[in-house]
Amino acid sequence: MSSFLPLVDSDTELLDALLRIGPAICTAQRSQDLSGRASYILVDHSTQCNLDLVISWLDGGVEKVIVPLAWAKEIIGSIPPERLILLLDVANVSTVSDKVRSGVSGVLLKTPAIDLDLITSIAKFFTGAGIHVLATGDSCPSLGTLRELSTIQATPVLPAKFLTLGPTTTSQINIADAFLARVVSDRADGLFPTVVSNHTGHSLGLVYSSAESVRESILTGKGVYQSRKHGLWRKGETSGAIQDIISIHLDCDSDALEFRVVQHGAGFCHLNQQSCFHELGGIPALENTLQSRLKHAPEGSYTQKLFRNPELLRSKIMEEADELCSAEKPEDVAFEAADLLYFALVKCISAGVGIAEIEQSLDAKAKRVTRRPGIAKPQWTSQPQPKPVSTQPAIDANALIKMRTTDLASATLVERSDLLKRPVLKSDEMISKVKPIVDEVRKRGDAALLELTAKFDKAKLSSPVVLPPFAPETMQLDDSIRQAIDKAYANILKFHDAQADRGTLVVETMPGVVCSRFARPIARVGLYVPGGTAVLPSTALMLGIPAQVAGCKEVVVATPPRADGSVSPEVVYVAHLVGASAILKAGGAQAVAAMAYGTESVPKVDKIFGPGNQWVTAAKMLVQNDTDALVSIDMPAGPSEVLVIADHTANPSFVAADLLSQAEHGVDSQVVLVGVSLSSEKIANIEREVDTQARALSRVDIVRQSIAKSIIVKATSVEEAVTFSNDYAPEHLILHLENAADTVKLVTNAGSVFVGSYTPESCGDYASGTNHTLPTNGYARQFSGVNTQSFQKHITCQAISPSGLEELGPIVATLADCEGLDAHANAVRIRLREIQSMKA
Structure with a gap:
C-alpha cells in the first residue's frame, strides 16, 4: 500500500521525485500531457462514458482508471476489477450496488472533511477494497491526519498544490515527509x-x-x-x-x-562484488557476462563470433527454439530452454536491450486489456489458423486515390480555419520521450552514444567519429553519381556564395557617431543528415555548402550508420567536398545530444541544422532550451508539405506529379491543390492523373494514406488563391499559372517558390541551387529556409569622437536619469567633463 497518492494536473517538477515512491494520479484532461508518467487516471463526473477510451488507457500502460459511478455501471464486466477504482462522493455510498462493489478494486472517496469514523464504516462496506481519501477542502491535511488514515488502512490522495520539495509547512507537505508518515520503526535508534x-x-x-x-x-x-x-x-x-x-x-x-x-561501478558490496550475500547467478549473471563480452570479448571466442555474425546468431536461435519445442522430459526442457535463453540474450545485448527492458515489455503486455488472437504465422504451422481480426479499417486497393474538395466561396470562417490546420504535433510528449536519451549522452558521453547506436541503429562501433582525411575506399561512387553530385555542388555553391554577407554596413547616425555592422561565421556547426538505409547526399550538400561558404571553422556531419558501421559513400564524398571536420556515425536524439553537449570524441557545436524524424526534432527543441547546452537550431520542423496553385493552363499530369512528389514522403505529408476557376472536367483530369501515377509508385501505400488526408481548394481568382496560400504558409509553393512570374510579387509566406510548369519542386530538392531545408507546419510566416546567413551571426559596432559625444552624451545622460540608472549617466558625464577640461 502506498503512503499517499499524489494528484498531479501537469508535469510538475515534483513528478520525478513522486514517481520514485509510488504511482501518481492525473486527470483525464491531462492524460496526454502526462502520457507514460502517471499510473492512475481520474475521470470526473462531467465526462460522458467512453469504454474504448478506458481500454486505450489501460492498453497504453495505465495501472488503474478511477471512474465515477455512472461509468462504473456501464463498464463493469468489460474491464478487470483490479484495473478499476470507483470515484464516489462520500454522501453517495448508499447508492452503490453489489455488482459495482464487486467490480472494482478500490474506491476513491471525495469528502469535504476527513472523518475517520465515517471512513471506517465505509471501508467495512467495501470489504477487501482499497480505500483512498481525497479531501476537497482548501486546507492541506496535516501529517497527523495522514498517520491517522494509515491506522485504518486508508490512503490519502494529495493534490500537487499541497506537496513540495521544500520544508513541510501548514499549507504544504514535503513529499518525503508524506511518504514516511505511515512508516514506523521498532528499533531504539528509530532507523x-x-x-x-x-x-x-x-x-x-x-x-x-x-x-x-x-x-x-x-x-x-x-x-x-x-x-x-x-x-x-x-x-x-x-x-x-x-x-x-x-x-x-x-x-x-x-x-x-x-x-x-x-x-554503477564495481558493485554494492565493499568487497567489490555485486551483492553482499552472494555473487549473482542465473539470468542476471549471464546478462553481466554478455555485456562484458560485448565490450571485451576474447579474440576468437564463441560469444564474439555470435556478436559479429548476425546470421550465425539467427540460425542458433531458430535451432534452439526447435529443440525446445521437441523436448519432452523436464530436464530436457530445462536444458534446451537455457540454451535458447542464452542465444536470445546475446541477440538482446547486441541490440542494447537488457533484462530490465524485457521485463518492462512483459509488464506492459500484462497490462493490456485487449489481446491479439495469438495465432502463429503460416510458416510456423501446418494447421489452418483463423485470420486475425484487424482493428484498422481495411484498405481497398481498388478504391480511387483522391483528395477531398472544398470551395472557398462557400466555406465558413471555421471551415477555412480548419483547411489551414496541420496534424497536431505532440511536441511535449515527444520531448519527454527523448529526454532520457539526451540525458544519457550528456552524462556518459561516448559510452552512451555507442550503446544507443547499437540499440537504435543496430551498428556496433569502436568509435562514433570519423575524422578527415576520409579514406578513398569510403567514397567509391559510380561515375554518374559522382558527376551529378559535383554539378549539384557547383550550382548550390554558386547560389549560396552570392548570399554571403562579406561587407561592413557603416552609418553615421549623427556627426561624430559612427555605427556599423559586420558578419562573422558561427564557429562550430552540426549538420544532421538522415540516413541509415536511405541515401541522402542532397541534405549533406544543402547544409554543408552554406557552412563552407560562411567559413565555419568546425563542421560536424551527423548521420546514422549502416548495419555494418559504415556511412553511405555519397554522404562521405559530400563531407569531403564541403570540408567537414568530422563525421558522427549516429542518428536520432543521441546524435543531437552528442553535438549539443559534446563527448570525449564528438566536438560540441554552437548551432544544429538539418531535418529528421520526430525524435530528432524533439531533441533539437529540447537542447535549444537548455542553457547548459548553449546551442541554437535552424528551425522547428514538421511533415513535408506542398501547395500547388493551378489555373486552366496547367498540365494535369504535371500537377499530379508535383503533388505526389511530396505525398510519398510519409503518411503525414501535407498536399494541397488550390484550383483557380478550374472546371469540373479539369479537376477530374488531375484526380485521374493522381490515381494513375500513384499506382505506379513503389510507395503507393504511403501515398494512398497521405492523399486521402489532402485537399483540393477551389478559388475564383489568383488573388484569392495566393491569399489562401499566404495564410497556409507552405514549405513548397508551386505556381502552375498563366502569368506565374507576375504572381510571385503577391507571395508573402512560403519556404520556397517554384515558378511555372517546368519548375518541379524536385529540382529545388536536389540541384537547382536553392536550399531544400525549409520551414514547415506554417512556420514560413516567421522563418526563412536555411541559407548562407543562417551560418553567420552579425555583430554591431560603434565609434564616437569627442565632438560626437558632446552632441550625443546629454541625450544619453537624460535618458539614463529617467530610468534611474546613475552609473550609466555617470559614464557619459565623466567623459563630458574631461572634454570640457581639455578645452579650458
Whole structure:
C-alpha cells in the first residue's frame, strides 16, 4: 500500500521525485500531457462514458482508471476489477450496488472533511477494497491526519498544490515527509531496515535508513542511507559505485523499506562484488557476462563470433527454439530452454536491450486489456489458423486515390480555419520521450552514444567519429553519381556564395557617431543528415555548402550508420567536398545530444541544422532550451508539405506529379491543390492523373494514406488563391499559372517558390541551387529556409569622437536619469567633463 497518492494536473517538477515512491494520479484532461508518467487516471463526473477510451488507457500502460459511478455501471464486466477504482462522493455510498462493489478494486472517496469514523464504516462496506481519501477542502491535511488514515488502512490522495520539495509547512507537505508518515520503526535508534535490490529484483544487501536519508534519496534520485557508525551515507560518494533510484517501497507492515536501484561501478558490496550475500547467478549473471563480452570479448571466442555474425546468431536461435519445442522430459526442457535463453540474450545485448527492458515489455503486455488472437504465422504451422481480426479499417486497393474538395466561396470562417490546420504535433510528449536519451549522452558521453547506436541503429562501433582525411575506399561512387553530385555542388555553391554577407554596413547616425555592422561565421556547426538505409547526399550538400561558404571553422556531419558501421559513400564524398571536420556515425536524439553537449570524441557545436524524424526534432527543441547546452537550431520542423496553385493552363499530369512528389514522403505529408476557376472536367483530369501515377509508385501505400488526408481548394481568382496560400504558409509553393512570374510579387509566406510548369519542386530538392531545408507546419510566416546567413551571426559596432559625444552624451545622460540608472549617466558625464577640461 502506498503512503499517499499524489494528484498531479501537469508535469510538475515534483513528478520525478513522486514517481520514485509510488504511482501518481492525473486527470483525464491531462492524460496526454502526462502520457507514460502517471499510473492512475481520474475521470470526473462531467465526462460522458467512453469504454474504448478506458481500454486505450489501460492498453497504453495505465495501472488503474478511477471512474465515477455512472461509468462504473456501464463498464463493469468489460474491464478487470483490479484495473478499476470507483470515484464516489462520500454522501453517495448508499447508492452503490453489489455488482459495482464487486467490480472494482478500490474506491476513491471525495469528502469535504476527513472523518475517520465515517471512513471506517465505509471501508467495512467495501470489504477487501482499497480505500483512498481525497479531501476537497482548501486546507492541506496535516501529517497527523495522514498517520491517522494509515491506522485504518486508508490512503490519502494529495493534490500537487499541497506537496513540495521544500520544508513541510501548514499549507504544504514535503513529499518525503508524506511518504514516511505511515512508516514506523521498532528499533531504539528509530532507523528503518532497508533491503537494496537491483533492477531485476535481486538482493544486493541490507542497510538502514533514516528519515533524513530517505528524504535525500527521494529528492535526488541517488542511493542515500544511514550508517549506524558514521551517519549519513551517500552510496558511491568516494568509491564511484553510485546508485540511481528506480523506486522506493514500503513492506506490508510499513516498518521496512526496499530500494530498487541501478547499481554503477564495481558493485554494492565493499568487497567489490555485486551483492553482499552472494555473487549473482542465473539470468542476471549471464546478462553481466554478455555485456562484458560485448565490450571485451576474447579474440576468437564463441560469444564474439555470435556478436559479429548476425546470421550465425539467427540460425542458433531458430535451432534452439526447435529443440525446445521437441523436448519432452523436464530436464530436457530445462536444458534446451537455457540454451535458447542464452542465444536470445546475446541477440538482446547486441541490440542494447537488457533484462530490465524485457521485463518492462512483459509488464506492459500484462497490462493490456485487449489481446491479439495469438495465432502463429503460416510458416510456423501446418494447421489452418483463423485470420486475425484487424482493428484498422481495411484498405481497398481498388478504391480511387483522391483528395477531398472544398470551395472557398462557400466555406465558413471555421471551415477555412480548419483547411489551414496541420496534424497536431505532440511536441511535449515527444520531448519527454527523448529526454532520457539526451540525458544519457550528456552524462556518459561516448559510452552512451555507442550503446544507443547499437540499440537504435543496430551498428556496433569502436568509435562514433570519423575524422578527415576520409579514406578513398569510403567514397567509391559510380561515375554518374559522382558527376551529378559535383554539378549539384557547383550550382548550390554558386547560389549560396552570392548570399554571403562579406561587407561592413557603416552609418553615421549623427556627426561624430559612427555605427556599423559586420558578419562573422558561427564557429562550430552540426549538420544532421538522415540516413541509415536511405541515401541522402542532397541534405549533406544543402547544409554543408552554406557552412563552407560562411567559413565555419568546425563542421560536424551527423548521420546514422549502416548495419555494418559504415556511412553511405555519397554522404562521405559530400563531407569531403564541403570540408567537414568530422563525421558522427549516429542518428536520432543521441546524435543531437552528442553535438549539443559534446563527448570525449564528438566536438560540441554552437548551432544544429538539418531535418529528421520526430525524435530528432524533439531533441533539437529540447537542447535549444537548455542553457547548459548553449546551442541554437535552424528551425522547428514538421511533415513535408506542398501547395500547388493551378489555373486552366496547367498540365494535369504535371500537377499530379508535383503533388505526389511530396505525398510519398510519409503518411503525414501535407498536399494541397488550390484550383483557380478550374472546371469540373479539369479537376477530374488531375484526380485521374493522381490515381494513375500513384499506382505506379513503389510507395503507393504511403501515398494512398497521405492523399486521402489532402485537399483540393477551389478559388475564383489568383488573388484569392495566393491569399489562401499566404495564410497556409507552405514549405513548397508551386505556381502552375498563366502569368506565374507576375504572381510571385503577391507571395508573402512560403519556404520556397517554384515558378511555372517546368519548375518541379524536385529540382529545388536536389540541384537547382536553392536550399531544400525549409520551414514547415506554417512556420514560413516567421522563418526563412536555411541559407548562407543562417551560418553567420552579425555583430554591431560603434565609434564616437569627442565632438560626437558632446552632441550625443546629454541625450544619453537624460535618458539614463529617467530610468534611474546613475552609473550609466555617470559614464557619459565623466567623459563630458574631461572634454570640457581639455578645452579650458
